[in-house]
Amino acid sequence: ETGVTQSPTHLIKTRGQQVTLRCSSQSGHNTVSWYQQALGQGPQFIFQYYREEENGRGNFPPRFSGLQFPNYSSELNVNALELDDSALYLCASSFRTVRGSGNTIYFGEGSWLTVV
Amino acid sequence: DQQVKQNSPSLSVQEGRISILNCDYTNSMFDYFLWYKKYPAEGPTFLISISSIKDKNEDGRFTVFLNKSAKHLSLHIVPSQPGDSAVYFCAASRTGGFKTIFGAGTRLFVKA
Numbered sequence: 001e002t003g004v005t006q007s008p009t010h011l012i013k014t015r016g017q018q019v020t021l022r023c024s025s026q027s028g029h030n031t032v033s034w035y036q037q038a039l040g041q042g043p044q045f046i047f048q049y050y051r052e053e054e055n056g057r058g059n060f061p062p063r064f065s066g067l068q069f070p071n072y073s074s075e076l077n078v079n080a081l082e083l084d085d086s087a088l089y090l091c092a093s094s095f096r097t098v099r100g101s102g103n104t105i106y107f108g109e110g111s112w113l114t115v116v
Numbered sequence: 117d118q119q120v121k122q123n124s125p126s127l128s129v130q131e132g133r134i135s136i137l138n139c140d141y142t143n144s145m146f147d148y149f150l151w152y153k154k155y156p157a158e159g160p161t162f163l164i165s166i167s168s169i170k171d172k173n174e175d176g177r178f179t180v181f182l183n184k185s186a187k188h189l190s191l192h193i194v195p196s197q198p199g200d201s202a203v204y205f206c207a208a209s210r211t212g213g214f215k216t217i218f219g220a221g222t223r224l225f226v227k228a
Binding site: 004006033035040041042043044045048050055056058090092103104105106107108109110 | 120122148152160161209214216
């Protein structure tokens with residue numbers, strides 16, 4: 001068990017709605033990353049938060065946004081949901097050093113989002 | 117732009133034999149490589165990693181080999197057990213970077 005917890009585990013939303021997914025980092029970790037995993041694919045990087053600021057973003061539109069809180073927990077918000085947003089959303093925490101090298105990320109169990 | 121590639125979607129191995137999972141990467145800036153295992157309905161679990169300054173790292177039944185000149189790494193599982201049946205993801209990152217990039221995964225079946 002990694003100590004990374006996510007909620008909710010499953011949810012169903014209607015196209016056009018908004019969703020918020022939550023994540024608590026592993027104790028001692030200062031960085032949170034969010035990934036989207038569609039069926040049959042590997043996790044795709046959405047963005048990373050470090051010191052409460054977005055530290056980097058993958059190829060996802062602005063309707064994907066996030067927050068990191070002082071206790072290093074995090075939220076992923078998706079607006080104007082589309083059918084293709086249906087996927088497993090994974091939160092991963094890590095401890096980022098000053099050099100930012102050799103960081104192993106640890107995943108939570110994920111939140112399954114279905115958009116109908 | 118697939119920087120990390122796992123060309124075998126699936127692999128079937130007899131219990132007790134060796135499982136070899138392969139991974140290729142294209143970005144020579146990658147200097148840290150990882151393997152994760154994923155069971156259905158669970159998040160990926162970290163297995164083993166290797167820094168680019170090494171060419172081998174071992175942890176129990178799991179060994180990762182890195183060939184930098186070929187931009188290739190492999191995960192060896194010896195001996196394979198039925199509980200090893202899962203999807204295995206290869207991943208890579210670089211110093212100063214902010215993201216870990218994953219391959220599409222290889223599904224391993226270990227037959228009893």
